[in-house]
Amino acid sequence: MNYEELLDRAFLQISQLSEEKVDFKIPEADSMIQGNKTILRNISVIADSARRDKAEIAKYLTREIAAPTSMDNQSLVISAKVQQTALSEKIKKYFEIYIICKECHKPDTKVQGTERGYMTIVCEACGARYTVKSY
Numbered sequence: 001m002n003y004e005e006l007l008d009r010a011f012l013q014i015s016q017l018s019e020e021k022v023d024f025k026i027p028e029a030d031s032m033i034q035g036n037k038t039i040l041r042n043i044s045v046i047a048d049s050a051r052r053d054k055a056e057i058a059k060y061l062t063r064e065i066a067a068p069t070s071m072d073n074q075s076l077v078i079s080a081k082v083q084q085t086a087l088s089e090k091i092k093k094y095f096e097i098y099i100i101c102k103e104c105h106k107p108d109t110k111v112q113g114t115e116r117g118y119m120t121i122v123c124e125a126c127g128a129r130y131t132v133k134s135y
């Protein structure tokens with residue numbers, strides 16, 4: 001195999017890798033309403049998928065829904081009635097703003113810091129760096 005062929009092969013492997021990333025799916029809320037509360041059962045799955053702390057997701061949802069939240073075992077308890085579709089929408093919005101890189105659209109970002117109400121997001125895939133309004 002010559003050098004050109006090696007390059008082609010490497011390129012093919014890289015494009016296959018990035019294709020896998022495009023298949024990234026934003027998790028849906030797995031939740032149920034119990035009395036005046038909503039139990040989000042898959043907060044761990046959401047946090048793992050976002051590569052953020054559960055506390056970060058909880059903080060965002062607390063702010064978005066304007067209701068207190070607390071952890072109960074592996075579930076997030078929201079002190080308000082929120083339909084599953086509405087909760088999924090909030091989570092989708094979270095991923096679109098805070099997780100998925102606005103340059104390369106991969107979910108490989110991390111928060112580098114928060115200053116004066118703005119979060120600095122850095123993408124580990126493409127190196128993009130930008131700020132978004134904090135929550």
Ligand SMILES: [Zn+2]
Pocket residue numbers: 101102103104105106123124125126127128
């Ligand atoms: Zn990126």
